[in-house]
Amino acid sequence: MSQGPFLEAKNLRVGYGGRPVLEDFNVSLQYNEVLCLIGHNGAGKSTLLKALFGLVPLEQGAITLEGKSVERPDPRELSAAGIALVPEGRGVFPGLTVAEIMKLGFWANNIPVGEQSARLEWVMGVLPMIKRFYTQRAGTLSGGQQQMVSLGRALLSQPRCLLLDEPSIGLAPKLFQDLAGPIRALQQERKMSILIVEQNVREALKISDRVIVMKSGQLIREGSPEDFSNNTELMELY
Structure with a gap:
Protein backbone atom coordinates (compact mmCIF):
# COMPACT_ATOMS: atom_id res chain seq x y z
CA MET A 1 0.00 0.00 0.00
CA ILE A 83 4.50 22.20 10.98
CA ALA A 84 6.07 25.66 10.88
CA LEU A 85 4.94 28.76 8.97
CA VAL A 86 7.31 31.47 7.75
CA PRO A 87 4.88 34.34 7.05
CA GLU A 88 4.97 36.82 4.21
CA GLY A 89 6.78 40.02 5.11
CA ARG A 90 9.07 38.25 7.59
CA GLY A 91 7.08 39.12 10.72
CA VAL A 92 10.04 39.97 12.96
CA PHE A 93 9.70 42.49 15.78
CA PRO A 94 11.92 45.45 14.80
CA GLY A 95 12.54 46.58 18.38
CA LEU A 96 13.80 43.18 19.57
CA THR A 97 17.28 41.78 19.10
CA VAL A 98 17.71 38.57 17.16
CA ALA A 99 18.56 36.84 20.44
CA GLU A 100 15.26 38.01 21.96
CA ILE A 101 13.32 36.84 18.90
CA MET A 102 14.88 33.41 19.26
CA LYS A 103 13.89 33.34 22.94
CA LEU A 104 10.31 34.05 21.87
CA GLY A 105 10.65 31.16 19.44
CA PHE A 106 11.69 28.83 22.26
CA TRP A 107 8.65 29.89 24.26
CA ALA A 108 6.20 29.64 21.34
CA ASN A 109 7.40 26.13 20.51
CA ASN A 110 7.53 24.91 24.12
CA ILE A 111 11.19 23.94 23.79
CA PRO A 112 12.56 22.86 27.20
CA VAL A 113 15.33 25.04 28.64
CA GLY A 114 17.73 22.11 28.60
CA GLU A 115 17.34 21.72 24.82
CA GLN A 116 17.45 25.37 23.80
CA SER A 117 21.21 25.71 23.43
CA ALA A 118 21.46 22.66 21.18
CA ARG A 119 18.51 23.83 19.06
CA LEU A 120 20.05 27.25 18.58
CA GLU A 121 23.40 25.72 17.65
CA TRP A 122 21.66 23.53 15.09
CA VAL A 123 19.86 26.52 13.53
CA MET A 124 23.15 28.44 13.39
CA GLY A 125 24.63 25.46 11.55
CA VAL A 126 21.90 25.73 8.90
CA LEU A 127 22.02 29.55 8.71
CA PRO A 128 25.50 30.53 9.97
CA MET A 129 25.07 34.16 8.84
CA ILE A 130 22.75 34.75 11.82
CA LYS A 131 25.77 34.64 14.15
CA ARG A 132 27.03 37.89 12.64
CA PHE A 133 24.01 39.93 13.70
CA TYR A 134 22.71 37.90 16.65
CA THR A 135 22.89 40.81 19.11
CA GLN A 136 21.44 43.43 16.74
CA ARG A 137 17.87 44.70 16.75
CA ALA A 138 15.83 43.23 13.91
CA GLY A 139 14.84 46.70 12.71
CA THR A 140 18.47 47.48 11.86
CA LEU A 141 18.86 44.42 9.63
CA SER A 142 18.52 44.20 5.85
CA GLY A 143 15.55 42.45 4.28
CA GLY A 144 17.62 39.34 3.59
CA GLN A 145 18.91 39.22 7.17
CA GLN A 146 15.38 39.61 8.55
CA GLN A 147 14.22 36.76 6.33
CA MET A 148 16.99 34.56 7.73
CA VAL A 149 15.86 35.41 11.27
CA SER A 150 12.26 34.56 10.41
CA LEU A 151 13.32 31.24 8.90
CA GLY A 152 15.69 30.52 11.80
CA ARG A 153 12.92 31.11 14.32
CA ALA A 154 10.68 28.66 12.44
CA LEU A 155 13.47 26.07 12.35
CA LEU A 156 13.91 26.13 16.14
CA SER A 157 11.13 23.54 16.38
CA GLN A 158 13.01 21.28 13.93
CA PRO A 159 9.82 20.99 11.87
Missing part, protein backbone atom coordinates in the same frame (compact mmCIF):
# COMPACT_ATOMS: atom_id res chain seq x y z
CA SER A 2 1.45 3.37 -1.01
CA GLN A 3 2.00 6.09 1.55
CA GLY A 4 -0.55 8.89 1.45
CA PRO A 5 0.27 12.62 1.52
CA PHE A 6 1.77 14.28 4.58
CA LEU A 7 -0.69 17.18 4.44
CA GLU A 8 -3.88 17.37 2.42
CA ALA A 9 -6.75 19.81 1.99
CA LYS A 10 -10.04 18.70 0.48
CA ASN A 11 -12.91 20.84 -0.81
CA LEU A 12 -11.77 23.92 1.11
CA ARG A 13 -13.87 27.04 1.17
CA VAL A 14 -12.11 29.92 2.88
CA GLY A 15 -12.83 33.61 2.72
CA TYR A 16 -13.15 36.94 4.48
CA GLY A 17 -16.36 38.76 5.36
CA GLY A 18 -18.53 36.24 3.59
CA ARG A 19 -16.62 36.51 0.31
CA PRO A 20 -14.89 33.24 -0.64
CA VAL A 21 -11.25 33.38 -1.71
CA LEU A 22 -10.91 29.61 -2.12
CA GLU A 23 -13.85 27.49 -3.24
CA ASP A 24 -13.83 23.66 -3.40
CA PHE A 25 -10.02 23.78 -3.33
CA ASN A 26 -7.94 20.60 -3.17
CA VAL A 27 -4.20 20.28 -2.64
CA SER A 28 -1.82 17.69 -1.23
CA LEU A 29 1.77 17.89 -0.02
CA GLN A 30 3.71 14.63 -0.12
CA TYR A 31 6.32 13.39 2.31
CA ASN A 32 9.84 14.60 1.42
CA GLU A 33 8.58 16.99 -1.27
CA VAL A 34 9.08 20.64 -2.16
CA LEU A 35 5.84 21.86 -3.72
CA CYS A 36 5.95 25.30 -5.34
CA LEU A 37 2.73 27.30 -5.52
CA ILE A 38 2.66 30.15 -8.03
CA GLY A 39 0.02 32.54 -9.31
CA HIS A 40 -0.90 36.20 -9.66
CA ASN A 41 -1.44 38.53 -6.71
CA GLY A 42 -4.84 37.87 -5.19
CA ALA A 43 -5.00 34.27 -6.42
CA GLY A 44 -5.44 33.02 -2.85
CA LYS A 45 -1.96 31.62 -2.24
CA SER A 46 -1.34 33.27 1.14
CA THR A 47 -4.92 32.54 2.22
CA LEU A 48 -4.30 28.85 1.54
CA LEU A 49 -1.18 28.79 3.71
CA LYS A 50 -2.97 30.62 6.52
CA ALA A 51 -5.85 28.15 6.31
CA LEU A 52 -3.49 25.18 6.41
CA PHE A 53 -1.87 26.62 9.55
CA GLY A 54 -5.13 27.49 11.26
CA LEU A 55 -4.86 31.28 10.99
CA VAL A 56 -8.01 31.55 8.87
CA PRO A 57 -11.06 29.43 9.77
CA LEU A 58 -12.42 26.91 7.29
CA GLU A 59 -15.96 27.57 6.08
CA GLN A 60 -16.08 24.18 4.43
CA GLY A 61 -13.84 21.20 3.73
CA ALA A 62 -11.27 19.24 5.68
CA ILE A 63 -7.55 19.12 6.34
CA THR A 64 -5.76 15.86 7.03
CA LEU A 65 -2.31 15.49 8.54
CA GLU A 66 -0.67 12.12 7.94
CA GLY A 67 -4.08 10.66 7.18
CA LYS A 68 -5.74 12.00 10.34
CA SER A 69 -8.46 14.63 10.14
CA VAL A 70 -7.75 18.04 11.64
CA GLU A 71 -11.27 19.37 12.21
CA ARG A 72 -10.35 22.82 13.50
CA PRO A 73 -6.76 23.64 12.54
CA ASP A 74 -5.00 25.38 15.42
CA PRO A 75 -1.50 26.91 15.08
CA ARG A 76 -0.33 25.59 18.46
CA GLU A 77 -1.44 22.05 17.72
CA LEU A 78 -0.05 22.12 14.18
CA SER A 79 3.26 23.46 15.48
CA ALA A 80 3.40 20.63 18.00
CA ALA A 81 2.72 18.20 15.13
CA GLY A 82 5.80 19.46 13.29
CA ARG A 160 8.93 18.15 9.57
CA CYS A 161 7.01 20.53 7.32
CA LEU A 162 7.63 24.16 6.34
CA LEU A 163 5.06 26.53 4.89
CA LEU A 164 6.97 29.39 3.26
CA ASP A 165 4.99 32.45 2.17
CA GLU A 166 6.91 34.44 -0.45
CA PRO A 167 10.36 34.33 1.20
CA SER A 168 11.94 36.34 -1.64
CA ILE A 169 9.81 39.49 -1.12
CA GLY A 170 12.09 42.50 -1.02
CA LEU A 171 15.21 40.43 -1.70
CA ALA A 172 17.65 40.71 -4.56
CA PRO A 173 17.80 37.48 -6.61
CA LYS A 174 21.26 36.63 -5.24
CA LEU A 175 20.01 36.91 -1.64
CA PHE A 176 17.13 34.59 -2.38
CA GLN A 177 19.58 32.11 -3.88
CA ASP A 178 21.63 32.32 -0.68
CA LEU A 179 18.49 31.45 1.28
CA ALA A 180 17.08 28.82 -1.09
CA GLY A 181 20.25 26.72 -1.17
CA PRO A 182 20.31 25.95 2.58
CA ILE A 183 16.53 25.36 2.56
CA ARG A 184 16.81 22.71 -0.16
CA ALA A 185 19.86 21.09 1.47
CA LEU A 186 18.07 20.92 4.82
CA GLN A 187 14.94 19.51 3.21
CA GLN A 188 16.87 16.72 1.54
CA GLU A 189 18.87 15.93 4.67
CA ARG A 190 15.83 15.75 6.96
CA LYS A 191 13.29 14.51 4.39
CA MET A 192 11.08 17.51 5.10
CA SER A 193 7.92 18.51 3.27
CA ILE A 194 7.88 22.12 2.06
CA LEU A 195 5.09 24.16 0.49
CA ILE A 196 6.56 27.37 -0.89
CA VAL A 197 4.51 30.27 -2.25
CA GLU A 198 6.78 32.34 -4.45
CA GLN A 199 6.78 35.14 -7.02
CA ASN A 200 10.42 34.58 -8.00
CA VAL A 201 9.34 31.64 -10.10
CA ARG A 202 12.66 30.93 -11.82
CA GLU A 203 14.58 30.49 -8.56
CA ALA A 204 11.75 28.65 -6.82
CA LEU A 205 11.52 26.09 -9.62
CA LYS A 206 15.19 25.22 -9.10
CA ILE A 207 14.51 23.87 -5.61
CA SER A 208 11.06 22.34 -6.28
CA ASP A 209 9.87 18.81 -7.05
CA ARG A 210 6.36 19.76 -8.20
CA VAL A 211 4.56 22.95 -9.20
CA ILE A 212 0.93 24.03 -8.97
CA VAL A 213 -0.53 27.21 -10.45
CA MET A 214 -3.42 29.11 -8.91
CA LYS A 215 -5.71 31.65 -10.52
CA SER A 216 -8.64 33.37 -8.81
CA GLY A 217 -8.83 30.81 -6.02
CA GLN A 218 -8.63 27.78 -8.31
CA LEU A 219 -5.86 25.33 -9.14
CA ILE A 220 -5.48 25.62 -12.91
CA ARG A 221 -2.34 23.62 -13.68
CA GLU A 222 0.07 21.14 -12.12
CA GLY A 223 3.34 19.63 -13.28
CA SER A 224 7.07 19.22 -12.77
CA PRO A 225 9.47 22.20 -12.83
CA GLU A 226 10.51 21.10 -16.34
CA ASP A 227 6.92 21.55 -17.52
CA PHE A 228 7.20 25.26 -16.71
CA SER A 229 10.55 25.94 -18.37
CA ASN A 230 8.96 27.84 -21.26
CA ASN A 231 8.98 31.48 -20.20
CA THR A 232 6.25 32.58 -22.62
CA GLU A 233 3.85 29.88 -21.44
CA LEU A 234 4.60 30.76 -17.84
CA MET A 235 3.75 34.40 -18.39
CA GLU A 236 0.45 33.42 -20.02
CA LEU A 237 -0.57 31.61 -16.83
CA TYR A 238 -0.49 34.94 -15.04
